[in-house]
Amino acid sequence: MIPGISSISFLKELAAFWPFVSTLLGNGYFFVITATILTLFLMGIGLMVKYSPNLLHDIKNSTNNDLPVLGLKLWMALILLIPIFFDAGPLWFVLWWFIVLWGYVNKAEKRIAFVFISIIFMSSWISHIGAGFITYAHTQVNREIFNIDHHLSTTKDTLAIASWTQKHPDDAEPLNTKALLEMKKGNHAEAVNLLSRSLDIEPNNYRFYNHLGIALVGVERTTEASKAFDNAIALDPDNIVYYYNVSRLYQTTYNLYDAERAIQKASSIDPKKVRHFLDYEEKNQDNRFIMEPVPVSRLLSRQMKQSGQLKDVADSLWHMAFGIFTRSSAIYISLAALLILFLLSHLPEEKFTKRCNRCGKLYYSGTLSKSGYPMCLQCHWIETKAKKQMNSILHTKAEEIKQYRINNTLNTSKLELILPGLGSLAGNRTTRGILRMFAFSAALILFLTGGRFIYSIIPTGNDLTGLMRLFGVMIAALVYWRAYKSPPVKYGV
């Protein structure tokens, strides 16, 4: 997830660099999204494993047991795998399985279905943010701005900024960057002009005022420069850079008293940083005024701005997860799914086979246990009786329950070892099942990707993907160990 960090101290320092922050957030984002999608998909498979016997039972009954079981099983497989015949992503499968198995799923699983539908509802925005991370180096001239701010620019970057400012005269940040380039060339008058335009667009941007002040010093308009710095201070009074620049301005006009006062003011806020500025100035006598780079947060928000490239990638991302329809139909799909599930909820309960959570018997009428799991009427009645009231009449039923619990313990334990969480899901331990599936999915994603989905455009110096893969293996081992040591259903508990 964080490839390229060698130590914690580096992490703090690297947090000031936009490519690193964007990559870190992007990789984290994609890790969570992919792990969630995989968890939902595995849960869908779990639901199929759990409820396909019930579905087959109903299909057999509805065909009056006339048709060959193999044919019915194949038909059931066809019904469950219909999305495979379309341009459907994994989430269509999950949605389809929820719809087909809706009559069988328990309350906890229904809640997960509603969470899933809310994810579909938000999927357009989710893919937009994902696209913002994938295209972070290609949109809104962010890369060029960063390169210029950090003295990594090439002629290509300069030309890109110039072209962008011409095409997008309302975008203040590139105008500011262009002004910095003009100042570098000594063309302070043009810089003043560009920064004035920037401030017309964003009149409350203190960085622009600071840069305007510096540009005005360059054209020897010190009074106006002082006003520009004052504006910057008024808008961001805790920023020592502006006090420091004011002190340098006063120094240039030999107003040493006010220069010292401004330095003292800056020192009262952050003495260490002021000392650092002074030391740096001492070593580099020519560099006096301080200019600010574009904040990371600003570049992050810019990279999420709508653009043609971002839209295309967002559409592709959405298509990858869903498909069949376009991204703009996400909200309608979620609403349609909600409506279908609402209508399915109104089908009579007795139309669907249910498996008693206590004795494992398939039944049609029955009731629900206190925890919302299906229970046949016999077990529901026995549930309310104290054990001491058991007599010979109830003994047979009690034996049936005992035998089912033994078999259920063995079966769910086996399933849990095949896929962590599967046994828990089958044993109606839904929350535990989902948590284990998520941990397993996260481990699998870490192992397969090394936690790297996108790259930092400026290399961080280290590659931690191997370590991440190892971490993934460790998590998977831990999940399997838990599945072995703590089976989903314990006999006698």
Place this chain on the structure above:
Amino acid sequence: MALLGTLKGFGVTEIFQLISQQMKTGTLVLTSPKANVSIAFEDGVIVGIQSDQWTMDPRAEVLMKGGFIHEKQLKMAFDNEKKSNTWDDILISQGKLKKNFLDKATNVVIKDILLEIFQWKEGGYRFEDWDVNTENMLSCHIQSEGVILNTLRVIDEWPLIKQKIPPVDYCPVTIMPLTQEIVRKNDLSEVDMQVFDLIDELKTIENIVRESLEPPVEALSSIVKLISAGLVEVFPQGTKENRDSSIARKVFFGHIKRASVFVLLVLSVLGLILVGNPRITKGTFIPQEIKTYIQEQKDIADQFAKQEIWLSRLDTDSNARRRASSPE
């Protein structure tokens, strides 16, 4: 009066359970818009049942409909009935009725009435815990808990059986004789075998149910079970002469039906492949444009790496400085 209330607050199961647990003696009177039923308990055991719907002894009706006694015999027995000698005693003493048929009829009546009252959702109950008088009641001796379990099982399974019951005027026909292996394989009970024995190609389902002297639900369950196991098939009444050809036709169409399951499946799969544009045929999961963007990120990073520019080597003090342009 020990217990009084409505069935909305306290269900019939709970009332039975309470009486059984406390081993109560008394009479439970259940009232609903459909009927009023009195059940006598002795130490928690059901010893008598009476319903206001019964105009005569309900067992007589069961036995008469099942063909175990004739209407005339019954009428005569009723006419000669005295306090010490009831109609059933008369018929048994005359050798016109067997005791075990009477017991079975009792069982049918009791299970039927209990199944009915266990499904009541509306009505009231009162339990009078004084000495019971079973004189006008149908006498029996049934453990309450057994009744509860059995009735709940029937209610649980009834929705499935209900939808598979063939028309009651149809005649079942046995397809093959019962062997021990078939009985074991299909887990056939005594009732199932008894029902199977009653099938003779002439009796309708209704007649078989009546003649079985089993509660209708149990007898119908057995018929459904036998049909599901492929041991019995049903045909409309009065078509005996057509049955052989019907069976042959049915067997033929059965084969067609079985084959059509697979044929339709293959056609559906082919149709879906043609219509659907499956993603798996496209071969790639990650779209090319996403791959391109990520590859470009990597290429840019490689270029910087070639120039030995690393983020960790950049000056974290990114505040750029500008030369003082004004004269000192």
